[in-house]
Amino acid sequence: MKKFLEINNLSFSYMKNELILNQVSLSINKGEFVSVLGVSGSGKTTLLRLIAGLDKQNSGSIILENKVIADENSTLAPEKRNIGLVVQDKALFPHLNVKENIMFGIRKLKNKENLAMEMMKLFRIDHHMAKYPHELSGGEQQRVALARALVPKPQLLLLDEPFDGLDKVLKADLHIEVKKIVKLKEMTVVMVTHDHDEATLLSDRVLSIKDGNIN
Amino acid sequence: MFKLPSLSFWNLIPLLTLLIFIIPILIVVFSLFSGFSENINHIFNYLLFEYVSNSLILVIGVSFLVFLIGVSTAWLVTNYSFYGKNFFEWALILPLAIPPYILAYTFTGLFDNFGTLNNLARDIFFLDESTVLFPNVRNIYGGIIIFAFTLYPYLYLLARMSFLNQSKSMIESGIMLGLNQFQVFYKVALPLIRPAIIGGLMLVSMEVLSDFGAVEHFAIPTFTTGIFRTWQGLYDLTSAMQLASILLIIITVFIIAERKSRRGAMYSPQSSNFKPIKEEKLKGIKSAIAFFICLIPILIGFVLPVFELSVWAFSYNTAFFSEKFFQTALNTIIVSISAAVLCAILALIVNFSVRFNNNKPLSSLSSLLTIGYGMPGLILAIGIVKLTTTLDANFDLFITGSLFGLIVAYLIKSYALPNLSIEAGFNRINKKIDDSARTLKSTGWHMLLNVHFPLLRGSILTATLLGFSEIVKELPATLILRPFNFDTLAVSTYLYAAEERMFEAAAPAISIVLIGLIPIFFLSRMIRNSKPVK
Numbered sequence: 001m002k003k004f005l006e007i008n009n010l011s012f013s014y015m016k017n018e019l020i021l022n023q024v025s026l027s028i029n030k031g032e033f034v035s036v037l038g039v040s041g042s043g044k045t046t047l048l049r050l051i052a053g054l055d056k057q058n059s060g061s062i063i064l065e066n067k068v069i070a071d072e073n074s075t076l077a078p079e080k081r082n083i084g085l086v087v088q089d090k091a092l093f094p095h096l097n098v099k100e101n102i103m104f105g106i107r108k109l110k111n112k113e114n115l116a117m118e119m120m121k122l123f124r125i126d127h128h129m130a131k132y133p134h135e136l137s138g139g140e141q142q143r144v145a146l147a148r149a150l151v152p153k154p155q156l157l158l159l160d161e162p163f164d165g166l167d168k169v170l171k172a173d174l175h176i177e178v179k180k181i182v183k184l185k186e187m188t189v190v191m192v193t194h195d196h197d198e199a200t201l202l203s204d205r206v207l208s209i210k211d212g213n214i215n
Numbered sequence: 216m217f218k219l220p221s222l223s224f225w226n227l228i229p230l231l232t233l234l235i236f237i238i239p240i241l242i243v244v245f246s247l248f249s250g251f252s253e254n255i256n257h258i259f260n261y262l263l264f265e266y267v268s269n270s271l272i273l274v275i276g277v278s279f280l281v282f283l284i285g286v287s288t289a290w291l292v293t294n295y296s297f298y299g300k301n302f303f304e305w306a307l308i309l310p311l312a313i314p315p316y317i318l319a320y321t322f323t324g325l326f327d328n329f330g331t332l333n334n335l336a337r338d339i340f341f342l343d344e345s346t347v348l349f350p351n352v353r354n355i356y357g358g359i360i361i362f363a364f365t366l367y368p369y370l371y372l373l374a375r376m377s378f379l380n381q382s383k384s385m386i387e388s389g390i391m392l393g394l395n396q397f398q399v400f401y402k403v404a405l406p407l408i409r410p411a412i413i414g415g416l417m418l419v420s421m422e423v424l425s426d427f428g429a430v431e432h433f434a435i436p437t438f439t440t441g442i443f444r445t446w447q448g449l450y451d452l453t454s455a456m457q458l459a460s461i462l463l464i465i466i467t468v469f470i471i472a473e474r475k476s477r478r479g480a481m482y483s484p485q486s487s488n489f490k491p492i493k494e495e496k497l498k499g500i501k502s503a504i505a506f507f508i509c510l511i512p513i514l515i516g517f518v519l520p521v522f523e524l525s526v527w528a529f530s531y532n533t534a535f536f537s538e539k540f541f542q543t544a545l546n547t548i549i550v551s552i553s554a555a556v557l558c559a560i561l562a563l564i565v566n567f568s569v570r571f572n573n574n575k576p577l578s579s580l581s582s583l584l585t586i587g588y589g590m591p592g593l594i595l596a597i598g599i600v601k602l603t604t605t606l607d608a609n610f611d612l613f614i615t616g617s618l619f620g621l622i623v624a625y626l627i628k629s630y631a632l633p634n635l636s637i638e639a640g641f642n643r644i645n646k647k648i649d650d651s652a653r654t655l656k657s658t659g660w661h662m663l664l665n666v667h668f669p670l671l672r673g674s675i676l677t678a679t680l681l682g683f684s685e686i687v688k689e690l691p692a693t694l695i696l697r698p699f700n701f702d703t704l705a706v707s708t709y710l711y712a713a714e715e716r717m718f719e720a721a722a723p724a725i726s727i728v729l730i731g732l733i734p735i736f737f738l739s740r741m742i743r744n745s746k747p748v749k
Contacts, residue, residue: 148655
């Protein structure tokens, strides 16, 4: 299969002598769902932030669909990478309602209303479209965050412990839904989590990260 | 393939702002290298000692009184429960609404030989006109009283916050080691809040050294009055700038000391076993003493001046609201709101730029922008006049004496307060929201206007109001930089007071006090929210 995302010898540290990621290399195929499993402080969120372009690596390179998006000399800004990101605390815009949140990433498209409606129906949140984030439950907020990240049709979807903090029933429900939608949209996904069961249930491949090294 | 990071608008904006803020200050400092005239030699030989000694006496005297009032009241309202305690907690900051120059004018009216209080005493006790019960306050000791009772809230606020952060277990340890209540106060509690005390006293000293209105009214020769006289009396701008440079160096030392101590004051001894202090209930004579210790500063710093202003206002009857007053008020509102809005916009852009770029040098640069807060308005005005006259001469412009210089001075002088509110607002917004916005292709102006601005509306409004109330009070910079025939409330109060037309000074002075109550409202809300959880 063709390599979709290639990460070569990626290292990152906030301060000298304190490596968060140490020469990490991995490659992901198109349409693959890969989970990176690790405990807190293992460097898994940093890995996602580097792929998204929110932090800059100290060394190494990231190649997405044969295009270098970050290497030692330069880095492509996150807004130019076409990568979707869903984080644990959702980070929904509190001043926008559900529909406005979902349309935020496709605001320049003419058919934004239709695309947003389609995504809201897919995640079964269309009846909440006029509500604001604080009026939704944790599970509903996470659905909005997923829909918002997916609607601009990103090349790659990054999930940073997206189901953390949800109760078991809700989590199971969302697992099924996400798996179905990801397959339907043929998305390439990198998810970081500390939940082994979740990783094995959702992913095509599970990698583990420890002290900044991927095994 | 893609561009290297470049000097973008968002990288440059804090740098450009700093340049604009610092140029007038640098102009003043560079005057030291332009040779000394006969005037400056005369000042150095015959006047400088008087300026230095008077400024020093004021700083030491005010610091001592502020220490007594600020620390004692903060200790009482934090540790004890007594009659009126909840009222005093916020009312003790009311004198912040009265600028020192207005307190100076009202105290002159109250304590003059034929002032309100002496007249009242003569009427009550049937005394003859030659009897003077209350002493004249137009001297350096009166100046110390004026500054102490308008500026003690700075130390009160800092000391109270530090006392609140002290754990009960520390006080208990002191008692277990055999200390009585007073010994616990000065051997345990007081040393622990030393950074807050130093920080507060530095702020107070900066305000005393920067003041022009009060010392001018009391005819106390200090640095600021000396600078003003050298410029406006001897018409020697270079010598005035050289004199201002010396004051600037002294103020810079105070600013550095204050910032260092603030870092110490931020240190909170709270730990996981932090226990909030339990208030001790005072009864009988002890409760009465605590009540009067807290009441006296409010009486002197707020009630008395407001009473005197009201007496003037009522004596002046309907002419109080003259057409001239409305024009002056309108001028003040237009110029202050414009500058306050500009200040808030600038703070919004600079703080966004720091957040968006997320780099440390930019963040340090941004905190340097608040330096103008400690700068005397007079020094800024001198620097700006020199700058605008140079620009006019070299580029065929006409900006000297226009509103441009005044607005720039207001921006530099009052940037710190709006910045505080906007910085706090940004800190309340989760940074993951920015990350999400960036991955959704929102950046720069789009992110600022569509993500941050709607979330910062409250902070922006607070910032504008705080800036507005600060600008309205500013006297020396306005006096020097205002366009011809353009009076503001502060200038109008000063001019009437200078001509002893106190009744006419009442209307603008009362307006300044009312506007000064705006930050008090926000501060009192903060005080209510800062009580320890019981």
